[in-house]
Amino acid sequence: MTDGTKSNKVNMKTLAKVLNVSIATISKALRDSHDIGDETKQRVIETARLLHYVPNPYASSLRKRSSNTIAIIIPEIADSYFSQAINGIESIVDQEKYHALIYLTHDSYEREAQMFNELTSGRVDGILMSVASNTKDTQHIKNLQQAGVPIVFFDRVVEDIPAAKIKTDDFNSAYMATRHLLDQGCKNISLVTIEGYPSILQARESGYKKALAERDIEPEDQNIFSCSNKYNQENIAVLKEHITNVKPDGIIATVEHLATTTYLACEELKLNIPQDIKVVCFTNQITAAILNPSLTTVLQPAYDMGRKAAELLFWHLSGRYVQMESENIVMPSKLVVRDSTRTAD
Amino acid sequence: MTDGTKSNKVNMKTLAKVLNVSIATISKALRDSHDIGDETKQRVIETARLLHYVPNPYASSLRKRSSNTIAIIIPEIADSYFSQAINGIESIVDQEKYHALIYLTHDSYEREAQMFNELTSGRVDGILMSVASNTKDTQHIKNLQQAGVPIVFFDRVVEDIPAAKIKTDDFNSAYMATRHLLDQGCKNISLVTIEGYPSILQARESGYKKALAERDIEPEDQNIFSCSNKYNQENIAVLKEHITNVKPDGIIATVEHLATTTYLACEELKLNIPQDIKVVCFTNQITAAILNPSLTTVLQPAYDMGRKAAELLFWHLSGRYVQMESENIVMPSKLVVRDSTRTAD
DNA sequence: ATGAAAGCGCTAACAA
DNA sequence: TTGTTAGCGCTTTCAT
Numbered sequence: 001m002t003d004g005t006k007s008n009k010v011n012m013k014t015l016a017k018v019l020n021v022s023i024a025t026i027s028k029a030l031r032d033s034h035d036i037g038d039e040t041k042q043r044v045i046e047t048a049r050l051l052h053y054v055p056n057p058y059a060s061s062l063r064k065r066s067s068n069t070i071a072i073i074i075p076e077i078a079d080s081y082f083s084q085a086i087n088g089i090e091s092i093v094d095q096e097k098y099h100a101l102i103y104l105t106h107d108s109y110e111r112e113a114q115m116f117n118e119l120t121s122g123r124v125d126g127i128l129m130s131v132a133s134n135t136k137d138t139q140h141i142k143n144l145q146q147a148g149v150p151i152v153f154f155d156r157v158v159e160d161i162p163a164a165k166i167k168t169d170d171f172n173s174a175y176m177a178t179r180h181l182l183d184q185g186c187k188n189i190s191l192v193t194i195e196g197y198p199s200i201l202q203a204r205e206s207g208y209k210k211a212l213a214e215r216d217i218e219p220e221d222q223n224i225f226s227c228s229n230k231y232n233q234e235n236i237a238v239l240k241e242h243i244t245n246v247k248p249d250g251i252i253a254t255v256e257h258l259a260t261t262t263y264l265a266c267e268e269l270k271l272n273i274p275q276d277i278k279v280v281c282f283t284n285q286i287t288a289a290i291l292n293p294s295l296t297t298v299l300q301p302a303y304d305m306g307r308k309a310a311e312l313l314f315w316h317l318s319g320r321y322v323q324m325e326s327e328n329i330v331m332p333s334k335l336v337v338r339d340s341t342r343t344a345d
Numbered sequence: 346m347t348d349g350t351k352s353n354k355v356n357m358k359t360l361a362k363v364l365n366v367s368i369a370t371i372s373k374a375l376r377d378s379h380d381i382g383d384e385t386k387q388r389v390i391e392t393a394r395l396l397h398y399v400p401n402p403y404a405s406s407l408r409k410r411s412s413n414t415i416a417i418i419i420p421e422i423a424d425s426y427f428s429q430a431i432n433g434i435e436s437i438v439d440q441e442k443y444h445a446l447i448y449l450t451h452d453s454y455e456r457e458a459q460m461f462n463e464l465t466s467g468r469v470d471g472i473l474m475s476v477a478s479n480t481k482d483t484q485h486i487k488n489l490q491q492a493g494v495p496i497v498f499f500d501r502v503v504e505d506i507p508a509a510k511i512k513t514d515d516f517n518s519a520y521m522a523t524r525h526l527l528d529q530g531c532k533n534i535s536l537v538t539i540e541g542y543p544s545i546l547q548a549r550e551s552g553y554k555k556a557l558a559e560r561d562i563e564p565e566d567q568n569i570f571s572c573s574n575k576y577n578q579e580n581i582a583v584l585k586e587h588i589t590n591v592k593p594d595g596i597i598a599t600v601e602h603l604a605t606t607t608y609l610a611c612e613e614l615k616l617n618i619p620q621d622i623k624v625v626c627f628t629n630q631i632t633a634a635i636l637n638p639s640l641t642t643v644l645q646p647a648y649d650m651g652r653k654a655a656e657l658l659f660w661h662l663s664g665r666y667v668q669m670e671s672e673n674i675v676m677p678s679k680l681v682v683r684d685s686t687r688t689a690d
Numbered sequence: 691a692t693g694a695a696a697g698c699g700c701t702a703a704c705a706a
Numbered sequence: 707t708t709g710t711t712a713g714c715g716c717t718t719t720c721a722t
Binding site: 021022023024025028035036037040059061062063064065 | 707708709710711713714715716
């Protein structure tokens with residue numbers, strides 16, 4: 001079914017014939033080469049416009065061994081952080097006249113590995129990625145790097161791979177959140193995370209523990225609790241069980257979907273936020289302000305992170321920049337205090 | 346900077362040399378052609394695997410004049426409807442071993458038209474799109490169709506173009522929402538929309554008016570109010586002005602970002618939702634349930650719509666399906682009643 | 691069942 | 707300044 005109306009397909013050959021010049025002249029003129037006369041250039045550009053000539057990207061990519069396209073590889077897309085980050089990425093991709101392929105791993109290592117294998121083909125000139133939660137073996141990523149495809153990580157980075165990385169300070173974010181809850185009088189704070197992400201979770205755990213240690217509180221294993229990044233009844237049940245058993249008076253939810261999960265779990269347990277239990281969540285949702293109660297959040301500069309990641313990649317692609325390995329940019333996240341952590345006073 | 350480690354680039358030529366067969370044999374064997382012996386096939390597949398052969402997509406696309414990639418063209422991505430729709434699309438794209446390019450129009454006709462022009466190049470085999478709000482002239486879309494690129498519209502469709510369309514029933518959605526507000530005792534309902542989308546808005550307006558007419562209420566022009574699809578202070582101010590002037594006791598917000606805008610406008614005006622004013626919003630945000638108060642929504646089957654749109658496109662692409670023009674699928678949206686439209690009793 | 695060869699549309703030496 | 711030519715890696719007749 002790919003026949004189409006191939007009748008009026010105009011290519012360089014067509015232009016060459018019409019203008020009585022060689023194909024090479026057309027090619028050079030269109031790429032504004034310096035060894036084509038201004039007058040010829042104009043004629044070529046003009047008739048190209050008239051005949052609605054559009055270059056065939058695949059011919060060009062095959063020949064040049066570069067595709068003017070990048071891949072965005074992320075765990076999921078129905079997430080305010082990632083969708084805002086994509087906006088940032090897109091702003092640069094568009095500006096550079098590139099194209100962006102989007103791939104969702106759904107946090108599956110297998111899918112991620114397969115995608116990377118496929119991308120060995122030269123389909124993209126570079127990759128922007130947030131790694132899947134359960135990716136431990138990172139050989140697939142290293143392989144692609146060795147094949148010469150530059151990679152920039154954003155948010156969910158792989159620490160032990162030499163590549164550019166844009167992230168927020170997970171240690172400090174968790175530290176800020178924990179200290180805030182302590183300041184609000186919490187004595188028994190649970191850190192709720194999701195499975196996977198060894199490096200990120202470790203950093204957040206450390207930040208959490210440091211804040212506790214500063215107040216001479218011994219962290220309990222049971223307060224570090226992990227469930228799935230889903231918003232469903234089962235997850236609510238799991239969280240309810242944790243709350244019932246551990247009876248935290250403060251919860252730090254480290255991923256977006258846990259916000260709704262936590263609120264609903266508390267509601268079902270008839271726990272009042274913030275009186276009975278205070279809640280902080282890592283999320284960029286703009287509705288945080290109008291939740292019941294409004295939600296204290298750790299806000300990441302998603303758009304800017306996406307933009308920065310794309311900028312780094314394009315600097316590298318255009319040769320302006322080389323030391324990708326040493327780029328390790330940490331952007332500040334922000335604690336936005338709202339009613340979900342308010343004290344009674 | 347696109348040199349990479351081209352040293353170990355293995356292509357069909359490499360395989361042919363290694364196996365002492367012709368390139369044609371390799372090609373056929375890998376595509377499981379019937380005129381290659383089973384034994385040869387196995388040998389080819391085996392060594393391809395061993396040498397980590399991955400076909401060059403651009404060579405293949407150039408030759409076959411089809412790219413195994415589609416374009417997703419949408420106004421924005423930081424929107425729960427679109428991101429959920431993309432999830433649905435991706436589920437099919439992945440299954441069909443296709444690739445998806447993502448393009449954001451930011452609701453700009455100029456950008457949209459330019460993208461379509463670019464896609465004349467044959468970069469994609471098909472397009473899934475939601476049209477930009479201010480697109481009136483649709484020649485760019487027709488041009489691409491005439492060039493043989495199939496297009497499936499979802500959600501924001503262009504009625505007068507013969508192409509497959511997946512949408513929800515805008516007339517009925519607005520009708521349901523309006524009737525619900527009337528049932529809850531509202532007498533002065535405002536329909537808040539955004540600029541653009543003639544066909545969608547007209548349908549919603551009609552549904553709104555029909556519900557009013559059934560109760561013998563004359564719709565007032567001032568109750569149909571349009572602002573921008575932004576979440577910012579200016580937009581809040583504009584909405585506040587409307588509320589102050591028109592004093593509606595019910596608001597139907599027809600796009601997602603208007604939810605937060607409306608809530609904050611009411612808060613600033615010290616209007617209690619739902620006592621002073623009831624609110625319904627067209628949105629798929631999962632946080633609707635935990636807003637203050639929980640928000641009555643018109644929910645669209647975003648994931649299924651994306652999936653369905655992709656399915657239609659691939660049926661067509663694989664020749665299984667031809668009558669794209671007559672496909673006009675309307676999927677039911679759902680009114681989810683919550684506290685923002687609750688009556689006092 | 692396998693191979694030779696043409697060519698998809700473009701780029702980039704190299705010649706003229 | 708312009709043209710000739712040799713591919714990029716793959717698919718696909720058409721021979722054998």
